[in-house]
Amino acid sequence: MQPTTMKDIAEHFGVSIATVSRALNGSNRVNKEKCEAICDYARANNFYPNDIAKSLRNSRRMPVKVIGVIVPEFTHYYFSTILNGIEAAASKRDFRIIATTSRESYEREVQLCQMFEAHQVCGVIVSQAKETNHYEHFQSLIDRGIPLVFYDRICNGINASIVVVDDYQGAFSAVAHLAATGCKRIAYYGMHGNTVLGRNRYNGYRDALLKAGLQPDPSLTFVCDNREEAEKITPNILKRDDRPDAFFCVNDDTAIGVLYTAKHMGFKVPDDISVCGFTNGERAIACDPQLTTVEQRGSKVGEEAANILMDKVEGISPKEKIEKRVVRTRLIIRQSTRG
Structure with a gap:
């Protein structure tokens, strides 16, 4: 379209x-x-009105430099912190941003990329939608000389710079902590879709189990990445005779869904069930008990992505140079897991 x-x-x-x-x-x-x-x-x-075209008409000396940004969801804490990081870095170098959301829709993501092409943005920063499994719209940006930087959810089919957190190590440290505190049957709630992020977190989960001498159990691996789904599927899982004694979840909202479901069913957290998330958003300290989680440092991710892009736009770094930056995670231990 x-x-x-x-x-x-x-x-x-x-x-x-x-x-x-x-x-x-x-x-x-x-x-x-x-x-x-x-x-x-x-x-x-x-x-969307073409602000860049207006700026070129109105000012030959100081044209407006606009970066297009696509986030999967505005309401997700992690993506909002990334957006804050992008905006803060951009403002320091006199760039503006147009922030848009794909709403996890492939078709909308395509439309947004076409809009950015038509409006001649100087570059695009994007985390791909869950539905996306075709990448021609991203390649079209590159073919038109528009620098592209992926963050969080990256696309292996496109040769572009990326900024990610260390998803593998984050998941590994979380599951290693659960195992070290005596948990033996650790369930995994992972992402929809076959994303690099999802694979890295699952691999960290699996390898931490193996290092602790625990065999991964396929019956404890579930596709579930939001609170609504967690509250829907967790009751039946906790009714099993071989129920898990811990859950590692792909994000905090999913973990909080598990936590409140377990409490509602009469389980004590963390004595009966340990729960660990991945984000360290504001909700992690607003729940009871407070949530053990992996801190992602979204502002740092956004800052790094913006600086890579702006360096390309300003000729500091060649447009064709492919960069990969990894932002380290940190396990924050609170009361939802055993001490």
């Missing part, structure tokens, strides 16, 4: 492009009803 243009809007309403432009800029030369209709249509069809 191609990005909506002012020409498309003009044709839809049977007016001139100039009229559309006036309406979008709130001019009183367009009657109120028509202006509202045009603005509503533009929003519904994901039209």
Whole structure:
């Protein structure tokens, strides 16, 4: 799907492009009803005014430098901290950002990349959607000379710079802690989709079990990466005769779903069930008991991604140079796991 243009809007309403432009800029030369209709249509069809084109027309000396950013979800604590890191780094170097969300949709992600192409952003920072398994839209950005940096969820099929946390080591340290505190049957709640992030966290989980002398049990591995799903599937798992005595979850929200389900069923956390998450968001210290979790340092991830991109835009680093930066994680031990 191609990005909506002012020409498309003009044709839809049977007016001139100039009229559309006036309406979008709130001019009183367009009657109120028509202006509202045009603005509503533009929003519904994901039209974004080309700020870069305006800047080039208005200032030959100081054009606006705009980075397109795609996050899977705005409401997720980790992604919001990454966005904060990107914005903070960008503002220090006089870049602006356009922050968008794919809502975990492949089709919307494609549309956003096309929109960024059409509006000539100077680069794109993205964490791919869960649904994404085709990558032509990313390659198209690179082919057009638009630098691309992946963060968190990376794409092995595209030759681009990446910034990730050490997912393997984070998962390994979490599961090693659970095993060291006496847990023998450690369940794994992992991501939907076949992502590099998901594989790395599972491999860390598996290898920590093996190092502790525990055999991975496929019946304790589940696809579950949000609180709603955790509260739905955990009761039946805890009713098993061979129930787990610990859960390692791919994020904090999933872990909190397990924690509250276990408590509701009469289990004591951590005496009966230990629970560990992965994020260290604000909710980790708002639950009872407070959550043991792996700290991801999202602001640092965003800062690193932005600096890689801006270095390419400003010629400090060659556009074709591929960089990989790994942000270290840290296990934060609280009351949801045994001491």
